[in-house]
Amino acid sequence: MQNPLTINEVTKKMETYCAYQERCHAEVVSKMRNLGLKSVEIDEIVVHLIAQNFLNEERFAQAFARGKHRIKNWGVQRIVNELKAKNISSYNINTALKEIDADEYLTAFHTLAEKHWESLTEKNALKKRKKFCDFLLRKGYDADQVYAKAKWLEKNTD
Incomplete structure (x- = not known):
């Protein structure tokens, strides 16, 4: 119709x-x-x-990156992948990532990681580490950063 x-x-x-x-x-x-x-x-x-400036992909990408990081605690990889899925150009993606303050990003990562580590009730250390790492990798954080944090938390807690 x-x-x-x-x-x-x-x-x-x-x-x-x-x-x-x-x-x-x-x-x-x-x-x-x-x-x-x-x-x-x-x-x-x-x-x-x-x-008429109702539609601006650069502005969209910047708002998307800021919002997803601050509200949903997404990491850079997840934000980049989601923007690529929406056919946003590499230039606009890079511009959007500049909207995320490096110190704020690290603080959010450490806060989220520690909070999630404490929330896991798994007794088996390997299963706990896997659940922890999978969660943060799904959020879009860098694998090296996630594994380093997992090792640090295993040593310094329990």
Whole structure:
């Protein structure tokens, strides 16, 4: 069934959609495809959104990186992978990663690691280490950093 919305109505709808929170191009295009628009109409609206600064991938990537790190405690690898999955350019990914303060990143890593280590009730040391490392690797932290922290926690706790 073809959508009865006009181009102007869809444009206003997309402006509101983009104003609510930062969006990447892929999210906006996907939303318009779901509304039943043709490629030519989608391109026209995307150009309008970019020209009016409703859509800006660099700004999106920066907000995404800051938010996922601060709120979900994601590491750099996870943030990079998620941005790549959204077809964000390498330039914008690198710009976004500069938004994360190095000291804040390390503090978040150590806090999260220690909190998770204490929460694990596993008695078997190998299983505990595996659960700990798997958790932090899924969060996107560097493997060397995770394994070093695991060794340090094994020595300095219990």
